[in-house]
Amino acid sequence: MKKRVADIFKEHLGENPPINKPKQKEFGHYAVPIFKYAKENRQNPVEFAKNLCEKLKCEEFESVEPLSGFVNIKLSDKFLDEFANRVITQKENFAKDEKNESILLEYVSANPTGPLHIGHARGAIFGDSLARIGRHIGYKITTEYYVNDAGRQIILLGVSVYLAAREILGLDVEWPDEYYRGEYIKDLAREAIEEFGEDYFKKPLEIVKKDDKKEAVFDKEDLSLWAKDKMLEEIKSDLNDLNVVPFDNWVSERSLYKYWDEVKSILEKNGALYEKDGKIWLKSSEFKDEKDRVVVRENSMPTYLAGDIVYHWDKFKRGLDRYINIWGADHHGYIARVKAAIKFLGFDPDKLEILLSQMVKLLKGGEPYKMSKRAGNFILVRDVVKDVGADALRFVFLTKKADTHLEFDVDDLNKKDSSNPSYYVNYAHARICSIFDNADKKYDDMLGVELKNLSEDEKDLLFFALQLPYVLEDAFNNREPHRLTNYLIDLAGEFHKFYNKNKVIGSEKEDIRLKILAVVGIILNLGLSLLGIKAKERM
């Protein structure tokens, strides 16, 4: 719709001008600032706008008016009707498009050492909605979860379960300084006793001092890996509870280390590595990183960064057009070194886009919750979902930008009233469904109705509902799904206002108004589904 308007302007200006939304409704549907063109033509903006308006008259526009440097446009009923029919015919396929770009979207990738907490949920919901929106408008998106199933944390998981099991069995336990706490470890330990048998846990763990820290000596990799798999199952179940579309790929860190030598030789060939103090370093400081980074330790073990380099090598080898990673904001310092590595591998680091999802500060009854994975004092996704439901949680997260700090009280989410914005939008949808029930009509019945002589209210509501395609492009291109959410809240508001002012059933314009409501209902339903929320037909 916007494109058609832009094309009409192009005929007279030579290029597509910015098509803006006027600040005030009375000004019309679209506003085009022409300051730039007036300047190019060395004319007074007011004069220029006036002259341009004369040339722009056509059947798509009901009126074209100049106002202080802007050209304001009102669309014709006929033009709007054409798009209304399109919505009612296509329904959930409306605004679908084709694009040639292929994108790999990696998100969540939480360590498989514990269940998902509320911070992970934000990234999960952010990524999931982005994927849904992007796919709808035609991007070829593959979703991926990188499983950190190697390294010290997995050993630590094994140690924690082992010692917890000994505690359950009444054996003496000496805890190291670092281990995972929390109820889920005890649950795992109980299951592990069933799985491995009591004898498995007989031997006490030797504790050694290392850098002034107590560490456990542990060689039972089978227990660690078993616990990791259990945690992955829980994570999958948590994601499912959040209504996250299942990931296309699960990539194991452990499985990639076998390519390290190959990747290392590429880096060496490109002059990215050097040896110092018995370690191998990456010259990441040549590309905006603060300093060079160790990739192989003195004991010849590759670091985590090495694993991540292999992972990104593996990604880029797949030859997609674009790679998007969603990371927790606390990892922002990591961006430079990964991009440097990509450059050293001979790939284009600009194809990698890293989006940050900020911390969530959760309150309950006004008291702050401290979230820490190690301490076992974190809020579990499943608890919140159980408490307020996935829809409300998704809605709250998706109303805000992902990269700003967010603070909210769980108790507020629990309120089943208008302070919960998901109720506001759902209520609008349910109302429309209810009106159609009362009128004994279906959306499809409205296709035969021709929209004409529309009042300002009718026109405004319809026009607003027809903005969805543009909102989707905007939300995806900016990687800001909250734009869709806020649009839906506004659309619901426009509908509620309209409803209170205008009788539908029994009015002279019943059919025309039903047709407009059909469009609104379809758009609300589609918009919510792209946020991963099921629109309610009854509340």
Place this chain on the structure above:
RNA sequence: GCGUCCGUAGCUCAACUGGAUAGAGCAACGGACUUCGGAUCCGUAGGUUGUAGGUUCGAGUCCUACCGGACGCACCA
């Protein structure tokens, strides 16, 4: 100390990427129920967009310096 992000109504957040008079919700106050579902609507009040400069037709948005906050600054993942 260095780096990244952020600072908008009492609170939680928007603002279509530089556009017209900075908007919603919550909280406060006042209205609309013989209702197509009042889980709604209408109204009142609330702001020097952290501070000070700069760039231009035009700045919450861009540049600089301060002030304040979050997070990083591992050979942990």
